[in-house]
Amino acid sequence: MRWDFIADILPRLFKASILTLELTIAGISIGIVIGLIASLMRISGIKVLSAVAKAYVDFFRGTPLLVQIAIIHYALPVIFNYTPVAIVSGVIALGINSGAYVAEIFRAGIQSIDKGQMEAARSLGMTWGQAMRYIILPQAFKVSIPPLGNEFIALLKDSSLVSIIAVEELMTTGRLIMGRYPLVAEIWFSVALIYLILTSTIAILVNFVERRLQIGDSGQRSV
Amino acid sequence: MIVVKDLYKKFGDLEVLKGINCHIKEQEVVCIIGPSGSGKSTFLRCLNRLEEPTSGEIIIDNIPVTGDKTDINLIRQEVGMVFQRFNLFPHLTALENIMLAPMKVRKKSKKEAMEIAEELLAKVGLTDKRNSYPEQLSGGQQQRVAIARALAMRPKVMLFDEPTSALDPEVVGEVLTVMKTLAIEGMTMVVVTHEMGFAREVGDRVIFIDDGYFLEEGTPDEIFNNAKNERTRAFLSKIL
């Protein structure tokens, strides 16, 4: 092992990991918005909406992310005749992909809430939307935090796939360094190390948030 | 206040309500008794359309509950419901549980909602629990908060579905006391209950439901002491 070489490239990889984090955060944010909408459509009881949501979820969970990235960056621009920007394609692909997983997380979260909650809310005269917003979703969101954390970590790792469209994140940066210094082991162990640092930091953060929320539940609070 | 005509309810092939007719007057307290699975909950839940009646007509306070033009949310504002398993909102404090519907549904200001909630918490004797979350309350306390939550909408009718069945025996009394107070104040109440003492003391009328039919009804004295129908007598002999 050339430890001096590792010490040399680590700063550059760390810098690239910022883009990895940004891609992931942008992706999961889009994913949460889309996932929320899709999960609500799915359970709305309105057939068309629920079918559209199901088709979306099935497609994006049933095809490889790599193929989705290729479709968004190469296929769609040909069909609709526009010039894609790699980083935008990357974020969109990650967002739409994670939206499908988040939709299932939220759906499971919503369905885990006792039926009596919706009934109590409706019996007070709340609309379905109000009951969702004030009663069901806050509770569902809380139970969704651990799986959302897992999804965040999975997406962070999957974001390495956008390297095929040359977004200069962590994975691509590793490859670029490889092009100039073929020190295979040093480079890829370093890249792995940084992914590991990122994912474990997120895991710790999620754990912390989870515990904070539990305390909030049983602690005293004024209105 | 409540008029029910030819109410039928089916779950798939299972017919649960088989032509119910009844008329409940303002300020009347009607207790519904009957074996498990006879359709008591289903009847109550049809009244505020938590269950969709298969056919028949329900009119509450001169407004048809059934019918396409009805805004069910408006009717539910006038019909409070108390559930066997309380169904308090676990992520909200006792006070917030009570304040939510007045604020979001009745569009009261936070200050007004807080006043209503404080008043009702005092009424059910739980002022000191205002900031407690449901999981910090005993079953009896939770059910009293649930009653206060329903009352916060200032309903004209209150429906109770076995409000004390999930409670430890020693806290049943505190819930019944609150309900009795309501009755004395003139609330129109429909109470599904196995508390025969309550039905006898507070009920104006007792209805015996069996297998989807209202088999017999009368004053508590008529039902408990002089039931005409054999099945009513059989049921009562089992639980009294």
Ligand SMILES: Nc1ncnc2c1ncn2[C@@H]1O[C@H](COP(=O)(O)OP(=O)(O)O)[C@@H](O)[C@H]1O
């Ligand atoms: N949502 C439902 N779907 C199918 N069957 C139901 C449903 N709710 C109640 N039932 C059935 O209807 C019958 C009456 O139920 P219910 O009204 O809860 O009885 P009770 O409250 O008198 O014990 C029971 O046989 C029950 O299994």
Ligand SMILES: [Mg+2]
């Ligand atoms: Mg029942």
